[in-house]
Amino acid sequence: MSIKPPVQDESDAELQVSKPKRSAGGLPSLQYSMPQAVAEMGVTRSAKTLLAMNQKDGFDCMSCAWPDPPERKTAEFCENGAKAVTWEAGLLTIGRDFWENNSVSSLRSRSEYWLGQQGRLVEPMYKPAGSDHYQPISWENAFRIVARELNDLDSPDEATFYTSGRTSNETAFQYQLFARAFGTNNLPDCSNMCHESTGKAMEETIGIGKSAIAYEDFEKSDLIIIMGQNPGTCHPRMLTALEEAKDAGSTIVAINPLPEAGLINFKNPQRPRGLVGKGTDLADQFLQIRLAGDMALMQAVAKRVFAAEAAAPGAVLDHAFLEEHCQGLEEYRAHIENVDEKAVREATGLRTAEIDELASRYLKADKVIVTWAMGLTQHKKAVPTIKEIINLLLLRGNIGKPGAGPSPIRGHSNVQGDRTMGIWEQMPDHFLDALGKEFNFDPPRAHGFDAVQSIRAMRDGMLKVLFAMGGNLVGAISDTAVAEAALQKLKLTVQVSTKLNRSHAFVGAQALILPTLGRTEIDRQATGEQFVTVEDTVCAVHASSGKVEPVAVGILSEMAIVSHLARAVLGKNHPIDWAGFEANYDTIREHISHVVPGCSDYNAKVRQWGGFVLPHPPRDSRTFPTPTGKAMFSVGELETVQVPKGRLLLQTVRSHDQFNTTMYSLNDRYRGVKKGRQVLFVNPSDLVELGIPNGSYVDIHSESVDGVDRVLRQQRIISFPTARGCVAAYFPEANVLVALDDTAEGSNTPVSKSVVVRLEKTDAPAFAAAH
Numbered sequence: 001m002s003i004k005p006p007v008q009d010e011s012d013a014e015l016q017v018s019k020p021k022r023s024a025g026g027l028p029s030l031q032y033s034m035p036q037a038v039a040e041m042g043v044t045r046s047a048k049t050l051l052a053m054n055q056k057d058g059f060d061c062m063s064c065a066w067p068d069p070p071e072r073k074t075a076e077f078c079e080n081g082a083k084a085v086t087w088e089a090g091l092l093t094i095g096r097d098f099w100e101n102n103s104v105s106s107l108r109s110r111s112e113y114w115l116g117q118q119g120r121l122v123e124p125m126y127k128p129a130g131s132d133h134y135q136p137i138s139w140e141n142a143f144r145i146v147a148r149e150l151n152d153l154d155s156p157d158e159a160t161f162y163t164s165g166r167t168s169n170e171t172a173f174q175y176q177l178f179a180r181a182f183g184t185n186n187l188p189d190c191s192n193m194c195h196e197s198t199g200k201a202m203e204e205t206i207g208i209g210k211s212a213i214a215y216e217d218f219e220k221s222d223l224i225i226i227m228g229q230n231p232g233t234c235h236p237r238m239l240t241a242l243e244e245a246k247d248a249g250s251t252i253v254a255i256n257p258l259p260e261a262g263l264i265n266f267k268n269p270q271r272p273r274g275l276v277g278k279g280t281d282l283a284d285q286f287l288q289i290r291l292a293g294d295m296a297l298m299q300a301v302a303k304r305v306f307a308a309e310a311a312a313p314g315a316v317l318d319h320a321f322l323e324e325h326c327q328g329l330e331e332y333r334a335h336i337e338n339v340d341e342k343a344v345r346e347a348t349g350l351r352t353a354e355i356d357e358l359a360s361r362y363l364k365a366d367k368v369i370v371t372w373a374m375g376l377t378q379h380k381k382a383v384p385t386i387k388e389i390i391n392l393l394l395l396r397g398n399i400g401k402p403g404a405g406p407s408p409i410r411g412h413s414n415v416q417g418d419r420t421m422g423i424w425e426q427m428p429d430h431f432l433d434a435l436g437k438e439f440n441f442d443p444p445r446a447h448g449f450d451a452v453q454s455i456r457a458m459r460d461g462m463l464k465v466l467f468a469m470g471g472n473l474v475g476a477i478s479d480t481a482v483a484e485a486a487l488q489k490l491k492l493t494v495q496v497s498t499k500l501n502r503s504h505a506f507v508g509a510q511a512l513i514l515p516t517l518g519r520t521e522i523d524r525q526a527t528g529e530q531f532v533t534v535e536d537t538v539c540a541v542h543a544s545s546g547k548v549e550p551v552a553v554g555i556l557s558e559m560a561i562v563s564h565l566a567r568a569v570l571g572k573n574h575p576i577d578w579a580g581f582e583a584n585y586d587t588i589r590e591h592i593s594h595v596v597p598g599c600s601d602y603n604a605k606v607r608q609w610g611g612f613v614l615p616h617p618p619r620d621s622r623t624f625p626t627p628t629g630k631a632m633f634s635v636g637e638l639e640t641v642q643v644p645k646g647r648l649l650l651q652t653v654r655s656h657d658q659f660n661t662t663m664y665s666l667n668d669r670y671r672g673v674k675k676g677r678q679v680l681f682v683n684p685s686d687l688v689e690l691g692i693p694n695g696s697y698v699d700i701h702s703e704s705v706d707g708v709d710r711v712l713r714q715q716r717i718i719s720f721p722t723a724r725g726c727v728a729a730y731f732p733e734a735n736v737l738v739a740l741d742d743t744a745e746g747s748n749t750p751v752s753k754s755v756v757v758r759l760e761k762t763d764a765p766a767f768a769a770a771h
């Protein structure tokens with residue numbers, strides 16, 4: 001068969017803009033995804049991958065963390081899941097001539113799109129110090145170099161071990177064990193840039209940083225409030241759950257500065273009315289909030305709840321629940337009763353009547369779910385904002401009962417599992433105690449570096465080695481220029497990857513690329529075919545086994561790579577049986593069952609059809625594992641982001657055809673953008689006020705406290721129905737505008753969704769002018 005060659009086109013020369021769509025979905029997943037899949041994988045491989053996706057004995061979709069429904073359809077995946085599979089399992093590979101023809105420095109000028117389209121990485125590559133080229137290296141020599149550099153450090157804390165959220169539970173557990181046996185807690189992960197604010201807010205209030213609902217709760221709810229989330233693109237099968245919930249009588253409120261297609265209307269491809277009809281209008285109420293206005297909104301709704309209670313004492317709050325399970329109500333009430341409505345209108349940009357309507361919906365509903373994603377976590381006040389959601393839910397006992405609860409929706413397919421398995425620079429002592437006891441060593445206790453701190457430490461010369469288990473740290477983190485320079489100061493960077501990205505171009509003096517198997521591929525080890533396990537956003541853990549032949553021979557699994565790494569660094573006589581982990585993944589699962597809370601009998605439980613659900617005390621029994629044993633109300637002072645006159649507030653979003661720093665194409669169908677990404681979505685009234693014509697070009701300057709002028713040049717203006725004063729550009733391109741030190745209080749997550757910017761008119765780029 002012939003495999004599609006890599007793309008050449010990289011510029012926005014053919015950019016087309018049309019009206020944004022009102023509805024998401026509408027094309028049957030198989031019909032839509034098959035042609036592309038067949039072009040890249042061939043017929044058999046396409047069928048073997050797509051039909052095994054999210055099925056019994058199949059593999060877990062490696063894209064997002066959305067859970068599987070209790071009953072599976074033949075095609076249990078969405079368009080974006082299919083794109084992810086096609087991207088990973090496509091047969092195009094990077095040959096030796098590529099490395100001869102492309103120097104490391106030449107890769108720096110390539111786009112993420114181009115890099116990702118070159119094909120799968122198939123052999124270990126090494127860039128020696130002083131050279132500008134990667135060259136092939138044997139696995140053995142690659143591990144020898146890593147061992148030499150790691151063992152040469154003055155302290156284990158001069159190395160940092162990054163993880164992206166695709167890594168399996170087994171690999172994550174082995175990898176954190178290795179880092180700690182080596183002697184460091186420097187275990188930054190993509191979660192530091194993602195739901196860290198969620199984890200912090202929920203742990204401090206209800207004692208656990210995870211969703212408190214089960215899949216079935218959507219259908220049982222009366223009201224679902226979706227905040228700061230774009231499910232039509234980022235969690236597409238959530239739309240099916242929402243449609244089913246509506247059929248069962250629930251109502252939906254969407255809170256977002258952008259009228260995202262999937263929030264407004266859903267054309268379910270699995271239903272006749274979705275294919276040919278108008279689809280289902282999902283949101284019963286859409287609140288077009290200003291960026292970072294959610295904390296004020298939650299406080300304003302809570303104020304109305306207290307007012308309703310005052311008008312009908314005893315009839316509104318869940319007094320029994322509050323009495324038995326909560327602490328801090330009176331302080332919170334006193335604070336909320338003083339919330340200034342004018343400040344709320346200013347922060348939210350919403351009318352009083354809209355807030356009244358939301359409050360009345362909340363008061364009418366007995367069972368309320370609130371979901372959220374990056375629209376809430378990537379703001380200065382992200383942690384207190386999420387705490388306000390918890391406050392509001394606690395008032396009427398909306399946690400630990402069917403159809404109700406807070407539900408962060410995670411990003412990467414196993415980012416939650418990685419954290420459960422110990423990937424965190426600040427794992428609690430009880431975990432480290434259990435780990436030390438199981439393996440008979442003293443894990444380091446001092447907290448390690450998170451992602452932002454790791455970049456700072458590289459910049460400041462405190463780190464010498466970066467080992468990255470997947471991901472694209474340089475591409476994903478804020479302040480691109482600072483990050484690129486920081487990585488280049490290292491002695492050694494090691495990337496375990498499936499495909500090329502920017503992090504292979506901005507590297508230490510020495511650099512290694514270690515190619516690895518993806519989820520779709522059969523993983524054969526000494527004792528036979530292996531499976532791995534993952535945890536989804538509602539804490540369900542289940543098995544995943546690859547179905548197709550690896551794209552090339554000689555690629556190691558992530559488990560094998562960590563096992564070899566550990567043996568090379570810690571020596572063959574190290575008391576932990578690293579070789580055993582590689583040979584049979586059951587052995588590591590056995591240790592997981594002794595160390596990780598809720599995982600007893602792990603090997604048996606993950607072999608059951610559908611796996612098992614991890615314990616969640618607030619969800620299961622309304623017990624709150626906080627220091628007081630109660631759910632904690634919290635008091636948060638409102639602080640509106642100040643946007644000086646003539647400036648706008650910028651958020652960075654994902655397009656429909658990207659997965660984080662991976663681009664499947666340059667299109668963003670629902671927002672009406674085709675063949676380009678260098679755009680800025682601006683409200684038409686703001687354009688008039690600023691005197692900037694639709695379709696013209698601007699340089700975006702961000703204004704941070706550090707006074708550095710950060711610029712993203714020549715972005716094309718798209719007049720777009722976003723909230724007033726708020727603009728949107730694509731991540732990761734716009735990361736250049738986010739200062740490294742501009743992070744959320746309490747979680748240190750880059751504030752990628754509230755950056756004060758100034759637009760300056762500029763000429764059209766040469767390609768556009770020539771058009």
Ligand SMILES: Nc1nc2c(c(=O)[nH]1)N[C@H]1C(S)=C(S)[C@@H](COP(=O)(O)OP(=O)(O)OC[C@H]3O[C@@H](n4cnc5c(=O)[nH]c(N)nc54)[C@H](O)[C@@H]3O)O[C@H]1N2
Nearest residue numbers: 228229230234255291292373374375411412654658659660
């Ligand atoms: N196709 C695809 N799927 C993905 C990903 C991907 O890149 N592509 N990434 C995965 C990952 S790692 C993650 S974390 C998730 C991300 O999933 P999302 O968080 O849904 O993704 P974003 O594109 O960051 O969109 C943020 C949404 O929040 C809104 N928003 C921004 N700021 C605010 C605010 O202040 N208030 C409110 N109420 N809304 C706001 C934006 O308008 C946008 O709709 O998706 C996962 N799934």
Ligand SMILES: Nc1nc2c(c(=O)[nH]1)N[C@H]1C(S)=C(S)[C@@H](COP(=O)(O)OP(=O)(O)OC[C@H]3O[C@@H](n4cnc5c(=O)[nH]c(N)nc54)[C@H](O)[C@@H]3O)O[C@H]1N2
Nearest residue numbers: 164190194470471472476497498499501652660661731752
């Ligand atoms: N401005 C801005 N910045 C953001 C965000 C934002 O909304 N705005 N979002 C943040 C969020 S939510 C996240 S999660 C981070 C994402 O940060 P990362 O997780 O670091 O980035 P990804 O783009 O998901 O990583 C993609 C790379 O992972 C590798 N890969 C893919 N599959 C596998 C596999 O199975 N194994 C291994 N070993 N490697 C694999 C491939 O080489 C691919 O190029 O970005 C953050 N950065």
Ligand code: SF4
Nearest residue numbers: 061063064078081237
């Ligand atoms: S909703 Fe997420 S996990 Fe499910 S198929 Fe789509 S991308 Fe994959």
Ligand SMILES: [Mo]
Nearest residue numbers: 194195411412
């Ligand atoms: Mo994420």
